[in-house]
Amino acid sequence: MIDSVTNAAWKAAPVDTGSQQTLAARNLDYRTLSHDGPAYDAWLQALARGFQDGERDDEQITVNRESTAYRRLTGVYDSAGPMAELPVATAASWIGELSVPGGRGIPSCAITSVTVSPTHRRRGIARAMLEGELRGAAAAGVPMAMLTVSESTLYGRYGFAPAAASSSWTIETKRARWVGPHPTGRVDFIPRARMRQLAPVLHERARLSSPGEIDVPLGHWDNIAGTRPDAKEAGKLRALQYADADGEVSGLAVYTVAGNDDDFTKAAVSVVYLLAVTDDAYAALWRFLLELDLVSTVKAHEQSVDEPLLWMIDDQRAATVTLRDHQYVRILDVPETLSARSYGAPGRFALEVSDPLDIAAGRYLLDVRADGRATVSALDGDAPADAVPLALGIRELSAAYLGGVSIATLARAGWVHTTDAAAAARTFGWHVAPRLSIWY
Incomplete structure (x- = not known):
């Protein structure tokens, strides 16, 4: 876990001066705010409006205030408007930890809640906020930023890249006969409160083995388990645990069932969340879900692009x-980032990295040893004769960082220039597909 002082310092940091001045020139006030008092209430209402949602009531405001207390909040205000206390743009962030290849985690600035009012579009507000967050995080010594997005075309201009894809599954259970393992442990229903208690512990055991996962903020577990005081239809959630032969719990799942009034044998299951620390837990939970009575379809989202499940059913065409x-x-x-991860093969590369925001641009020598660890240094003058040249943008380097896309693929797409794409692909590749099991 990241030291809480690091996040506390980030919460207390002022907004980026450059972005503040840019927006001030347009008669807009860019500032941070606290979770206390009416300023937060107005910020939350603006956030809900930005995502086309309804107004928040008093209970929802109280719950959100408590569950997001770890976040740094920023807003942009227009004093000339009729609702000057309501921000015309919002953003939130915190310092979390991103899992990287090799079973390690690195500090990362997680950005969320980015909205701009429709009345203030195309005024450079989103650009100023995003650039301000990135410059501020870099100045604070945070080596990485991360986010999940509603609109996929917005963030490449700031150097972000999709680095861990997700898969969505629709499985016809009548065709998906189970041919996977039959673990000797047991699957049991548990109260949602018990799932909420177990989930953070099991996630901490598992997350570093999956590049792309993060240390989930505690409030997210209440969303998944339906244990928030303002949760709607939480009673529809059903929670499971898997315990091995020794009684140790190593897997959890949460799902809902939607009945079919036209045919009672064709209900649909939606897997809200499935967490498995061991292979036995993974197999047992999926088998249970696929063999539920009166169910014809099982759906799941935010899965890995390389799920073993595909090889645990005898008809792979049963899964879309x-x-x-x-x-x-x-x-x-x-x-910092390149030296933090492990690599798939040794190699030596002379990197020439461009950056539209000039935060991480430069020339670097990446030297990967046989054990998969690397040293990275600034490259002045000529590169060593045995170093493979690799010219790419920060977006492409970010895309390849978790091992989710091959450098050779990016080279064929025209985004990376090198004399030996195959060597770069072997080195940057990783044997575990990156994934992220939540939205944030």
């Missing part, structure tokens, strides 16, 4: 799998 971009990352410090 679609892929989409999910976890976006943006490198802020090239030496």
